Amino acid sequence: MGKKVGIEVSIAAAEAVGLCDVDVVAAYPITPQTHIVEHLSELVANGRLDAEFVPVESEHSAMSVCCGSAAAGARTFTSTAAQGLALMAEIVYIAASMRLPILMLVANRALSAPLSIWNDHSDAMMVRDSGWIQIFCENGQDVYDHIFHAYRVGEDPRVSLPVMVNMDGFILTHVIEPVEFWTKEMVGSYLPRFRPLNTLHPDKVVTMGAFGMPEIYAEQKMAHDQALKNSMPVLLEGWDELAKLTGRKYEPVELYRTEGAETLLLAMGSLCETASLAVDQMREAGRKVGLVKLRLWRPFPLAEVRKALSGAKDLVVLDRSISVGAANAPVTSEISAAMYHEPQRPRIHCMIAGIGGRDVTPEDITNMVDLSLKGTEQECHIYGVRG
């Protein structure tokens, strides 16, 4: 077992990427992602990591470089946030459709306008349908462990897909947390060498990114959809192996004090930690409230979500993004759709909270539960909004 150290989560994540012995790092600086890439450039410069560090001129180029290097069979890393992800969105879709295993660490940040450097999940929701495996992390240890997990799953020949690991900007990226490090031997036993399915190689010629005529486009999309859904057993296997190695068990949907809960909270990312404190407080006050943490966003864990939610009377979904003009925020929409055909389903309340860096405290979460239980179903609220 490795050492447990107090370290900034961004630096820990970069150390993990270094331990994975990546070949290419291509990134463009954007707040709050910078520390990750800065530390990687340091690892490369001082000889601890034998990789190409490409300081590209924009995020669009960053993801393009990543596609090129992954297509050549190199283990590839990039990281970005908000506007950077928006700019690279074109290639984000292409990376997934071309089945190129790239790891992208997204330091979740609100999308402009108005210009905001603070945290919410609107950037991740923008590329929700891109076909990447998308994981939301709750704390620093989560982020650190998921770097290894992401490479193991993404590069697995049964999967061969890019993985997006989401960590809340500032709330996670810039805090110092206790993180238990992995040793080189642990990484060696957990993460096999990258053996790509298809590479650009003069001996075995392939064309990537070619035209998909109407006769083949739908079939290609279906194949991509199936590949993403079929990654589930590999994701679970990766988490099982990780648990054997570290003792930390991750699951697509995690439950916290849900036994006998009448009201459930559902959250993603660092909000889960805050919500667990609120649940503790409410349980102490004798209220039957539990928390469901949605870790895996894509492929969407339909069966697990249904199993976790069907027993409750009320469900309060804490959405950290807003879908302007829609009936509900993105996560609530997804959950509502998942639960619609269930014979027994909770009343679903949508609470948009913490967008654009607005703080969410455990008291806020208790308030949101109270407000939800007073209101009717299918109302979409922006919590704490003025005016």
Next chain:
Amino acid sequence: MKVRYRALHPFDKEAEERHIQEDHGLHPYDEYLKPGRIPHIWCPGCGLGIVVTAFIEAMKQKNVPVAQSAVVSGIGCTGRVAGYLDMDTYHTTHGRAIPFATGLALVRQDLIVTVFSGDGDLFAIGGNHLIHAARRNVNLKVICVNNFNYGMTGGQVAPTTPIDARTSTTPFGNAEPSFNLPHLAHAAGAVYVARWTTYHARQLVHSISQAFDKKGFTFVEVVAPCPTGFGRPNKLGSGLDEMRHYREVCEVRNGADPSEVEIRLREKIIVGTFVDVERPDFMEHYQSLVVARAQAKAKSKGKGKAA
């Protein structure tokens, strides 16, 4: 359902505005600056304040009314300029100041449209737009504050970082050659190209006011100290030290060949007005080649119908 945020955090708007008004008017350029947005966020020793002052001074000298001036900027430390100037300003996304300004300058030809942005914004992520606006000779006044790194995000390597210079992503020296900005602007077709440092405040005012008079794409590079981002890893000292350095190493060479004015770390910086030529601007070409022909065609068609 509303949660009374204000009840929890009372905000006295009147008192706040009174406070701003009391402070306002204390600075000679206050009429050009947005009350309530100052003090700015720039670090001690940063050169950006000098460039903004030079821009305002040039506006004053050329009697450019605030109503006739529009400033467009991108992202980064220099991008903040748009937020501080009390005139029509637009803070665009990273790299897109020039396309936005192009649209503005073509529709509102009565405006003096200034693009105020940094080296990273104009030459990295927005490099494509700069060369095409220069090629088209759009009537834009570009002021590029070059601090040799991405200051806002913590001093990472940029396409302007001199070779061998240290930044937070090149901790042991940059391996990539940098852009020579005046040469690039000239090659792309700018009609006016100048470079000054923040030490050359008077010359800078003169250059910006000359640019106001020119029709077409003008480019003024301002070499500025960034003691926090670029100065620290390269041991360039404080902002004041960098100004002293500029005084020592700068050589004024008006009319110098732009291909010979490359900047290297701790070496001589050649400043001056390098290019000042005349060339039909975008609108002139457009009027003569597209509008005039279209009108002639419409006329001849009209004639045919009448006959």
